Amino acid sequence: MDAFKLMKELRLNYEQEVHYLPKETGLSLIESTTQDDSRISAKCRDAKVEDLWSLTSFFGYSTQTFVLAVNLLDRFLAMIRIQPKHLSCVSLSCLHMAAKVTEEECNVTPSDELIRIGQCRFTVSDLSRMEKIVSEKLNFKSKAITALTFLHLYHQIALSHCTERKETLSLEKLEAQLKACLCRISFSKAKPSVLALSLLRQEIEAVQSEDMLEIAYHIQRHLKIADSELLLWSERVALCLLDYASPECSKPNHRKLQWIVSRRTAQNLHSYRSVPELPTIPENCWDESESEDSCEDMMSSGEESLSSSLGSDAEGPYFPLHLRRQKHRQHLHA
Structure with a gap:
């Protein structure tokens, strides 16, 4: 695609991105929810997104599937006030819906296998029912404009102007960094176009390319993104990636994803087990009266977090060494 067509497509996506944003009021309410509350907290949401990353890696799904699943999840959580x-069930439904849109049909994991590998305690009918609810509430058809949409367009535009730098600007690395950001609910408030441009700027500064930096400025002017908005999210992206690059941040080692389960779970994966259906799911919106149903967190009923196995693209090399060096210099001058 030539540069003119790329810029035209970029503008069209920029004008449409607002229709695929989670409601900011709903996200803010999630962020303000405490861990011991009977509603979804930011920590609970972030842990579940990390689980989606693990499952995406395990099933060999694309980054597009993961990003679309997170977009559906955040939009639904910001609209409907669900219990932990x-x-x-909601998160796995979003992943299954996304996979059916973005993956080849032969590569889409069957519902029963998705539930077993995800170590979840609900049935195929529960999953199907939840998919229908999510689809209807979000009026989901077959696509969404996400930060990945813009990241791919920005990358193509940059390479169309700087062919000699093709090997330097790694799309795979940018995608891994986007995944890390999406594991924090605060980045769901960013416009996809701005979040993607912030990531691009970080990588351009890391490779020290003046030509590409000029292209980034041109993209910013073309989309009329304010300097203050880009600076705000660029700083947040830098802090996120700095934290992720630090040894204190828990992430897998330099190995492909290995599925490690307990003996009990392994037995469950190879034997039939009857699972009671979930109770009726109240479809209260955030601004409606709260349900009086008890709120028992699924994690406390035997489900184990999968986030300790995020996958090979969650490893350190994809996260900026120059940020770690910057942190070290700041420590020396402190």
């Missing part, structure tokens, strides 16, 4: 016990 329903979060696993």
Whole structure:
């Protein structure tokens, strides 16, 4: 695609991105929810997104599938006030819906296998029912404009102007860094176009390319993104990636994803087990009266977090060494 067509497509996506943003009021309410509350907290949401990353890696799904699943999840959580016990079913439904759109049909994991590998305690009918609810509430058809949409367009535009730098600007690295950001609910408030440009700027500064930096400025002017908005999210992206690059941040080692399960779970994966259906899912919106149903967190009923196995693209090399060096210099001058 030539540069003119790329810029035209970029503008069209920029004008449409607002229709695929989670409601900021709903996200803010999630962020303000405490861990011991009977509603979804930011920590609970972030842990579930990390689980989606693990499952995406395990099933060999694309980054597009993961990003679309997170977009659906955040939009639904910001619209419907669900209880923690329903979060696993909602998140897996979003992943399954995304996979059916972005993956080849032969590569889409069957519902029963998805539930077993995800170590969830609900049935195929629960999953199907939840998919229908999510689809209807979000009026989901077959696409969404996400930060990955813009990241791919920005990358193509940059390479169309700087062919000699093709090997330097790694799309795979940018995608891994986007995944890390999406594991924090705060980045769901960013416009996809701005979040993607912030990531691009970080990588351009890391490779020290004046030509590409000029292209980034041109993209910013073309989309009329304010300097203050870009600076705000660029700083947040830098802090996120700095934290992720630090040894204190828990992430897998330099190996492909290995599925490690307990003996009990392994037995469950190879034997039939009857699972009671989830109770009726109240479809209260955030601004409606709260349900009086008890809220038992699914994680407390035997489900284990998968986030300790995020996959090979969650490893350190994809996260900026120059940020770690910057942190070290700041420590020396402190």
